[in-house]
Every structure is written in structure tokens, then in C-alpha cells.
Amino acid sequence: MMPPARIKSVQAANAVIPIDGSRKDTEGDGIKLSALFRTLLPWLAGAACLTLWQLNFFHVLLSLEAYQLPVPSAIVLSIRDNAEMLLRYAIYSGTEMLGGFLIGSLLGALAATGASFFPNSGKAAVTVLSALNAIPIVALAPIMNNWFGDGIWSRIAVVSVITMAAMAVSLFKGLTSIQPQYDELLHSLAASQKQFLWKLRLPHALPSLFAGLKINMSTSIIGAIVGEFFIASQGLGYLLSDQIRLANMPLAWACIVIAALLGIVLYELVVFTEKKLLPWNQTRTVG
Amino acid sequence: EPSQPAAASSGESEAANPSLTKVKIQLKWVPQAQFAGIYAAKEKGFFAEEGIDAEIIPGGPDVVIEQQVVNGAADVGITGVDSLLVSRDNGLPLVSLAQISQKSSYRLIAKKSTGITSPAQMKGKKVSTWFGSQQFQVLAFMEKNGLDPKKDINLVKQGFTMDQFFNDQVDVATATIYNEYHVVLESGMKESDLDVFNIEDAGVGMLEDTLIAKKDWVDSNHEMAVKVTRAILKGWNYAIDHQDETVDIVMSHVTEGSTTREHQVTMLAEIAKLIRPEGFTEKQVGSFVQESFARTADIALKYGLIKKAANLNEALEKSVYEEAVK
Amino acid sequence: MTSQSPAPIHQAVIPSANKLIDVDHVSVVFGSGSQQVTALSSVTFHVASNEFVSLLGPSGCGKSTLLRLVADLLQPTTGSVRVAEQEPRRARMQRQFGIVFQTPALFDWRTIRRNVELPLELLGTPRKECRRISDELLELVGLTRFADHYPWQLSGGMQQRVSIARALALDPPLLLMDEPFSALDEFTKEKLQLELLQIKRSTGKTFLFVTHSIPEAIFLSDRIIVLSAHPGQVHSIHNVHLPAERQSELRETEAFYQMITTIRNCFHEERDASNVPAFG
Amino acid sequence: MTSQSPAPIHQAVIPSANKLIDVDHVSVVFGSGSQQVTALSSVTFHVASNEFVSLLGPSGCGKSTLLRLVADLLQPTTGSVRVAEQEPRRARMQRQFGIVFQTPALFDWRTIRRNVELPLELLGTPRKECRRISDELLELVGLTRFADHYPWQLSGGMQQRVSIARALALDPPLLLMDEPFSALDEFTKEKLQLELLQIKRSTGKTFLFVTHSIPEAIFLSDRIIVLSAHPGQVHSIHNVHLPAERQSELRETEAFYQMITTIRNCFHEERDASNVPAFG
Amino acid sequence: MFLRLGKPGYRVWVLIWIMSLLILWEGIAWALHLFMSPQQAAARLPYLHQVMDASIRYSGTLAEQGAVTFGNAALGFAGGALLGLLLALLMSAAGWLERTLSPYVVSSQMVPVIGLAPIVYGIIHNAAWARILMAAYVTFFPIIIHTLKGLKGASREHLELMRASGASRTAHYTKCLIPSALPGLFSGLKIAAPLAVTSSIVVELMGAPDGLGVLMVSSLYYGHAQVGMFWATIMLSMGIGMISYLFISLIERWLTPWQPEFRSTGGGSA
Ligand SMILES: Nc1ncnc2c1ncn2[C@@H]1O[C@H](COP(=O)(O)OP(=O)(O)OP(=O)(O)O)[C@@H](O)[C@H]1O
């Protein structure tokens, strides 16, 4: 038998990471919970937070007043009272957001794809493109207003610009970080550049593409809302900035809640699409 | 009569003096001559004389002054009376310590090329103004001139640039006499290219810059409130009397290159006329003019900015001002 | 192939106290629906301490799956696996075994030396000791020159040797090896085979060894377990009656050839019994 | 090991017009500084059309590197490689060869069938035709049942068979195979060996084949090139004088055993000549 | 493989791109000035030389304010990166934790900073801390997304090896998961680095005595006279963003030399 000095005891007993879809049990994980509880947990956590919030727990804890942070019931009432306007504004802002998200992600993806064909200049182009992320929306909004007028297009443009870089950087990484053996295979098959892209790079980059889409989904909500702070005369961002200045916190928070719901729904849509589109990516993942 | 600072003359040594009480002052907007009196008070040692170490916090597009003061991020702040009234209406326990500007600074401007020579011609036109609580004197102006602000004009939000006006995205824009109006002139337009409508002259001006603090802060720091107010009012009188020197002080507080001295000279000259209008004595600077407040509160109520009539007795902490100018 | 296979099952009788590995009626089912694959079906066998047992069987019959069960990388769908008389989990936590996977599974971000030292690092072995052991093992597998290279700079066979060295680093009492010599030339392979036997003799280690080479299995093993495919089942178990002291010369003996024929026949038999191409 | 090796070099004389692969004084050096490795040093050989040539040699001697040179996946540091009398690049563009890598290199996101169909897709073969060919090839490698599985659901040997099927999909005149049968059991291997020979006979294909199994090399090849290591050089080239029609029974013949001994001796010789453990 | 950062080609190309964009800029500005009034044209895109002129004239101020902003950005970025990394690690440790946290992490990104400002200032009166917090808040999301993707992409063989070696949970992370996630983490960092500059500026708009954001707002507010300065601040913030990106790329190359794209010799390069 081996010398006892080289055996370390059971000290590391909780070191189990589920590896494989076929593992029926996840027993032994560091933090165990029953299956039902695990499914319910996100909801329970939310409900608990809301309850504590409603009961002024956070207000007491952080010494906040109702005029700084309204309670959920006040927000709900405000949503009910302004339902028609909120819906109209949600559609308006949602349009800006989706429009910008689609255009920006598409432009970013095209840029990354184009760049992936050119070793040095491509990577350099993505570097330069990444600087778009460093322009704050406050500066973009006036510029886009000058270029595209004061209508919905100026916010779509803002959102497009701020979503482009994240997609370009994410996708470019996915398109170019390929194990040499796969490159060699297609090379030996005399695949054309186009085939390299469609048969190897893009499928390999799909997880990165979705990472970019997820980031952009949240960026575009912020872009649309903050873009509206500047000169828009409708939309959730317009209402939010107005109501914050008016210290009408329940309605301001109603805007935030509606925007967040809108964002989460669209985000989940991206996650859902990813699950549907990448079946090979599922069972092998950890956690 | 420049009062020679007793305690200290420069901000740095002031801060080093431990006997001074720290007071944070939240400006409504970026450092500029709009707040010249406060900078003068600091640089000329008026705060120090009162035992105060004043920290001046600039504002910005996303800064909500009332929230800053209510939060305790600042002790006193400069905001508009409209804004103060609506905040109070929504439950924020804020009061005014002194009224800085006594007249509306708002002008409506139109390019001559639009052919708008009278308010009535604004019918059906696109008019821009700042939103939040700041659009109500424009609404009142329209009604005063026989236009229904809801139907007869297309009122849109104006940003903090005049680009909408330059780009002809709007027909009529709002301009403060101390800034935007001159921004337009500095762009190469001449006064003769513009039609200018004065809201104050139309009798529907609302009060703007006012000094606010949280009610319970005033109650427990009454002396301090008086001292701050006194220093600021003294600062304003000094600024108005020594405009050239004060512009230098302001320029030393703005980030180099963010504005020009000429612009600030004009700004101080214009704002001085709002703070110590013709007929006002030095003592009257900062006073609460009942009629102006009543008008402001009426307009706010009439157009739904506030839901219940403002209680001006509570909103205005007159005792502070009175003790300050004693 | 069914468990009523006509082949004789030679099961050496070993005191139950000496079942270092005990696989008891284990089945493993992967996937579901039309993609369901029964990788193992009611497999029972055990390995005694200081025994060298080889698993032989057609491609896809479940050899790697079996190894992963023993290593606690997979739970059986039914049946039970025990290692050193405890749950595989506990054996694993006590680092009772080293494992060589079918693929080298080297960490791209570590040099060859640091790949070999990985298990030692996990144990918190002092730097110097790590270095000494990795030097020794790299020497053993003939890669001293490549200590500071990265995995992608090595040939397939070299990578495989690194993973063998890594499995030996902890000096564990049980070694699980999945076709460890498949990418090696005959002479490197032979040298390492002799090393394994030497290690077994001198340290009393136990081996569970997967291979496709019948001669290799015979040369190394005390017992050979032949599996049949679809579903994976124990076809037959063979005691290897060869001298304990194995030398290269053994490969030329009559007994050796006979054994090869015996085992090869198992395969043929199976192929003929089921009238389908069982080994495809 | 030096090129003045005492072993005889039997070089079959072939009309130069028939050099399908012509490797001429090729050297490959990887890395630089202390990490510099001379993978191949002045290697010269050629392969005639419809010839089956095997590369044998110790682990790390440069067999895979040679294959990658021929496949235009690597440029020689010095020397030249020509395939079908042209630059390897042109041969590659004309899809003159199929290749089986040492690792399966399957695409995770494609099912087994679609992995096999990949080369056809690249050529723009119609769907139906793709399907027909992949059906046939999956049948050949015995994976019909697993057509719709993903690569990670397959055992190592099964993955290897998929990559063999993929290389055959285009029906190329030249096949480059890097230890294609290393992870297969003897019977699956034997079946596929016979398939290769059958393909060679019926279609006139040429094979450049890397293996570690001397019997396999002899059974399959017309010629065997033995490489020595560090740096990789041609040690000797052997014509295999066995009947063109190869049957399993051949393996039991005297001629076969003799050939094994001859080749094995090359290795021994080399090891003894240089007094270092050359195969480590 | 493609792309070697170390090759002069890459850096030269960055310069080539920047130069071409600047030339394009001047060209567009010139075209705009052909059929628009100077104010209108300059509001859309001023002449590059006009912006350069302001940049040079106020280079001292710009450098000073840029340093302030960059300092905040770096601090917020560090905080955000750490927070993102930590959350990603936690979320990868247990599926239920990921499912519980992710809706909240996602919704946190949907809340515009201005909505939070009153609350944050209400809780933390210290403006410096508020800035750091807000900057971190904006930057952590891309890092979570990419790190999580990297952590989940760890190869099955590697994980099995760690498991079979009886590696502790910590060792799983330090020896296997984190190294596999590093390339992903760097993608996240590359997205977050320029974003940190943005968020630093955003925080400056919630009230700060100095910084590029203050310059930006003032220049906008004072109109045409300051248009050169406004664009100069934008160029500078883009420059800072790009330099942070380059810096991260350098660290990436240094910390993850094993990535295919950095290999000095390798396959497929024929
Ligand atoms: N993760 C998985 N998901 C689904 N099926 C799997 C998985 N792993 C293995 N299998 C199936 O289980 C069976 C046995 O696989 P295993 O890897 O144990 O075979 P093996 O005996 O090691 O074969 P080889 O000699 O080819 O390596 C195969 O049919 C395979 O398709």
C-alpha cells in the first residue's frame, strides 16, 4: 500500500462537480438542496425580497424614506393607474431597444466576421471598434440627435452604436479561437473561406455569439432608456427622468420595473433560443 | 466695500482649520457664473467668517438636487422654486432658506425665418422647453396668449444644448437669458435674426434659483442655516458689485477649456439683474417676494405640477433669511 | 450476446475480504428514447488487491464506462460498485487510484512537467518533492528533454506518456488505465509494460487495465475479463496461468500462444453465435 | 542514430513519372532556442500510385509531421514535397487526398452522420447523394445505429471509426492515415484492414499509413518506411514480398513471421547502435 | 493560427485603422460643410483639425481630466471585474445558485443608473465610494456572462481528471476551471474595459467636481464655441478605452500564452 504520508484524508470531501448529463444524482455537492426547493428558489428569493421591501425592512436597514424608495405596493398601484401610458411607452422604448439591438448586433457580427478573415488587420479593426464602448450615452445622444433627428431613429442609432462593440469583441473571439486540429481538417479538405466560416467558425462561435447577444440585450435597455433622457418626449426613459425630477418615485419606479420586465423577457428569449440552437452544448456543461 | 477676510483667504487654508464646520452645498448645474455668489463667498472668506468650511458640489444632467439634499449628500442646495414645490408636494421635507433669483430668466426664441413675430403665431408650432418641473411657465405663457398649451402647440423636450433650435427641429425654443440666449448669439446669429419673447414681461414668470435645505437639518442647525445663508447673500452682493473679479474666481473653479471667460462675464451680468433687480437694495437680496411666490405657486397648481395648494408659510423658512440679513 | 453465453467462466476464488474492486450487477444506460444505449448490462466481477486485471472487448462495449464507474466519474443506473470496501466516492477522496484516460487530457496551460506534478500539487506536496518525483517519472517515460514544452508541442504518443506519468505521480495503490499504450510504438510500449510489472511487484499495486491487444493483456495480467457488446456484458473471465515473473521471452512460449488462441476464440465465438457483425 | 545506419536500404525502382508523393530532403524544425526540436532531418522517399506505404517509427519520430507535410498543413523548413507532381497546395485544392488524423477531430455540433458528410457538403454534393454515401460508410464502420448521436456520446474507438468514414467520403485517390486503427479491437481492426485492401484493389487508391503495429504494416503494405528518432530520419525502407492478394491466413505464414523479425530487428539494431534508450 | 499580438503587424494595423478613420472623418466633415451652415455641419461632425486644435490647446486640461476619469474607471473596473468574477464563480458552483441569481443579475442591468442614484447617495454619502460602486455595477455584467461561458466550457476530460484525482472544490477552480475560463474572462474584460470609462463618465454626470464627463457636459451646454472641446473629450475617452483594451490584450497574451492564437508554432499555418 502507499505510504500514508502521501494520502491526504477525506478533508476535501465536498469536491464534487457534476460532470455529465448521465449522472443521475448531484449528491455530494457542496451546497445541497432538495429538487423542489431548488426550482422554487428563484421565486422564493424574489418573494422574500419583495415582502421585506414592502415591510420597510430595507428602509429601516439603510435608513431610507418612502420618497427615496417606494414600496412595491405603491409601485403596483402606480402601474395600475398609469397602465395605458406605461404600455404605450413600453412599446415605444421596446421598439428603440429591439431595433437598436438588432442593427447593432448585426453590424457587430458583420464586423467580427469580416475581421476574422484578416489576421492582423482584422484584430486591429476589432480593437478600434471596441473604442465605441468608451463613448458615453450622454455624448452619443446629442450627436445622434443631430444626425438622425429627434425621432425614434436617434435612439435606435444610440443603441446600435453601444451594442456593436460587445458583439464584435465576443464573436471575434469565438470565430478565431479554434483548436488547430479543426482548422487543419477543413484546410486539408480545401474548404473555401466561406466554408471555413459557415462550417467551422460560426458553429464554433455560436456560444460566443450568444454571450454577445446576452450582453447586448441588457445594454440596449439601458441605451434606449438613457438615450431618452436627453430629448425624447415619450418613452419609459423620458417618463423616468421626468418623474425622478418631480420626486414622483412610485411612477419613476414603475418605469424601472416595466423596463426591467421588458428586458428580462427579451433576455430569456435569447437564452431560450440558445438552448434550442445549441443542443450539443447542453449535457456537457458543469453546474 | 470689500470686507477683508478675517480667518483665511484661500480655500486650502480654510479646509485645514479644524474649528470650521463643514457644509456641503449642491449646485443646480455645472460650475458657472450662475452660482458666482457662492464662489465669491468661498473665495472671499465669507463662509470662513461664519465658521464654515463650504464644500461646493457641482450638479450635472443626472443630479437631482432635492434628492441630494434629502439624502444628506448635501446640506443645502440650489434648485428652482417649481422643483422645490413639487418635491414638497410629493413629501420631501425641504424648505427654502432664501430666494436667490427674483425674476424668471426664461425667454422663448424663434428664428426670424420662421415668421413667428407674436405669441399667437406659435399656434401649431413645435416649441421646446426643459421638462421635469421646468416647463410650466411656458405653459402659462401660452395660455396667457390665448393658446391651449395641450392642443395648440406641440411642446417637446429640450436638451441642455440648443442643437434642436440650430437644426430647425423646433420652431420655438426656450433660452435662459444668462446662458442659452448667448449660446445662440455666440453661434453667429444676430439679435436681429431672432424674435424674443420674455416670459417675465408677460406676467407669468416663475421663480427659479432658490436656496434649499432639509427641514429637520434647519431645525437642529438653525444657527448654521443662518450663517450659510448670510455668507451666500453676502457673496452675491460682492459678486454683483465686483463682477470682473468674481468672474476670475468663477473661472478658477471651472475646468479649463470648458467655457470661455467672455461667456461667464455675460452670464454674471445677466444673472445679477435677476438677483438684484432694479430697485432692490443689498439687504433685499435673497428676500421672499410674496407676490412672485404666490404667482409661482398658482401656476404650479393650475397646471397640475402640484396637486394641492402650496403652503408657502411652511415652504419658506423666513426666519432664517430674516436673521441672516439682520 | 446474452449472459447465457456458452463460454466457460473461470472465476478464481478469492477471499471476499480481498475484493479491492467489487462490481456487482452493474448496468449503465445512456440517453433516452431512440437514442437510448445500454452501455453495460448486469456486469459482475471483482479485482483482488495486487492483482493485474485486463478488460478486453469490442469497440464500444463499455470498457471505458466501467473504468469511469470505478473511478466514481459515473453512477451505475442499477447495481453497485465498491472500491476498497467503500463507496467509490470515498476511495476517490482518499486518492486510492490513479487514472489514465483514453485521451491524454493534458492541461494546455501547463508545461509537461507541471502536468505531471498536478496530482502532487493537489495534495500539497512541497515544490522540491514535486520536482524530484516529476523528474523521475519523466525519465521513466523518456520525456526528460520535453519537461518544459507545452502539450501541443508533443506528438500523440508523447502526450500519452505524459498522462501515464501523471497517473503514477501519486503512487496510488490502484491504477485504472484506459488503453494507455495504444499510441506507442512496440518498443516503447514493451519497455513501459515491463515497468508496470516491476512497479506491481515492488509496490503491490493493483491494476485495472483496458486494452485491445490480446498479447498485451496476457503478458501483463493475472486475469482477463472479456466483455461482449450491445449491451456490454461479461463474456468470460480467464485466469492467466503464466509464471509470476514475466519476461519478454515469455511472449515466445507455447503457453502464451495458446492463451492468445483461447482468448481470440472467445471473440470469434461471440461473432459467430450472434449472426450479426458483432464487432462493428 | 545517423544516416550512416548499417541497415540496408531497399529502394524499389519506380519510374519517376509514377511518384505520387515525392518527399525530397525534407527537414522540419519546430520552436527555437532551448526548445528547438528537429522533427525531421533530410527525409527522402516517395510513394508510387496505387502503392500502400506504411510509416513505422518510435513515438515522436516525426510520422505525423510527415503526413502533415504531404497534406500541406505544414511547410518544410528545407527540402521539398510534391504530391501528384505538383505543389501539395494544388493537390489539396484538387482534393486529391483524404486524411485521418491521430485524434478524431469530430465537430461537436454535428451528428455522426453529418460529420461523415462534411467533406461532401464542402463539395456541394446533393443532399440525397450525401445521405447515400454516409449510409454506406457508416455501415462500413459499423455505426449505422449511431448515425444521429453526437460525437461525445461515442466511445473512443467509435469516434475513430467516424473519422475513417469521413476520410473515405470523398473517395479521394490518396489516403493519408495516422494510426487509424489504434483504438480498435483486433477484430474490428482486421475487418477494416481487409476493407482498406479491398478498396485499394478495386479503386487503385494510394495509401500513406502511419502505424505502430509491425504486423499491421506488413499485412497492409507494399513498402514499409522505418524512421528513426531525434532527429527523424529514414532508417530503412522495406519492400514487402507477399502475395498481392492478402488474406487473413497470410498472418500465419512463415514469410510473414520472417518479415516481422526483419523489421523488429531494425528497431533493436537502432536501439543497440546508439547506446541511449532511443525509444523512450 | 491567426493573430499574433506580438507581431508588429497588429499594432501597425491599429495605427493604420485609426489614421484611415481620421482621414474619413475629415472627408465627411468637409462634405458636410459643403452643403450646410457651419454650425449645423459642426454639430454633426466638426472638422478634425478643429478638434485637434482644441485637443492641443487644452492638452493639459484634457490630460488632467482624462487622468481623473481613467483613475475612476480603473477603480470601478477592478471592482466590477472582481465582483463579476466572484459571482460567476459562485454561479458556476451550483446550478440552483445560478438559477436563483441570474434573473436578479440580469434585472440589475436593466435598471438605469439615474434611478439608483438617489438611493445610492442615500445609502453612501461618500461620493467617491458611490462612484466606485456605480462603475463596478456597470462593468460586472459582461464579465459574468463571459466567465460563466468559459467556466461551463471546461473540457469534460479535464474535469474528470480533477475529480478522479480527488481535487478539492478550490483546486477544481484554481487548477482547472479558472484556467479554462481565462480566455473567456479576457473577452469579458475587453468589453468591460472601455465600458468602465463610460460608466466612470456616467458617474461624473451624477455630480462630480471634475473629470471628462464634466468637460463633456459643459462643452455641450455652452454650444458651438465649445464644439471642438466636446469632440476632443470624446476622442480622448475613446483613446482611453482603446488603450485599456490593448492593455488587457497584452495581459491576456502574457497570462494565457497557451491559447491557439498565441502559439508561436503550430498546425494549420501552411
Ligand atoms: N456520455 C455518453 N452519452 C451517451 N452514450 C455514451 C456516453 N458515453 C458512452 N456512451 C455509449 O456507451 C457505450 C460504451 O462506451 P465506452 O466508451 O465505455 O466504450 P469502450 O468499451 O471504451 O469502447 P472503445 O474501445 O471504443 O473505447 C458506447 O456505445 C457509447 O456510445
Ligand SMILES: Nc1ncnc2c1ncn2[C@@H]1O[C@H](COP(=O)(O)OP(=O)(O)OP(=O)(O)O)[C@@H](O)[C@H]1O
Ligand atoms: N507544433 C509543434 N511545436 C513544436 N514541436 C512539435 C510540434 N509538433 C510536433 N513537434 C515535435 O516534433 C516531433 C515529431 O512529432 P510527430 O507528431 O510528428 O511525431 P510522431 O512520429 O507522429 O509521434 P507519435 O507516434 O507519438 O504520434 C516531436 O518531437 C514533437 O515534440
Ligand SMILES: Cc1ncc(C[n+]2csc(CCO)c2C)c(N)n1
Ligand atoms: C432635462 C434637463 N437637462 C439639463 C438641464 C440642465 N439645466 C440645469 S439649469 C438649466 C437652465 C439653465 O441653467 C438647465 C438647462 C435640466 N435642467 N434639465
Ligand SMILES: [Mg+2]
Ligand atoms: Mg474506451
Ligand SMILES: [Mg+2]
Ligand atoms: Mg503522431
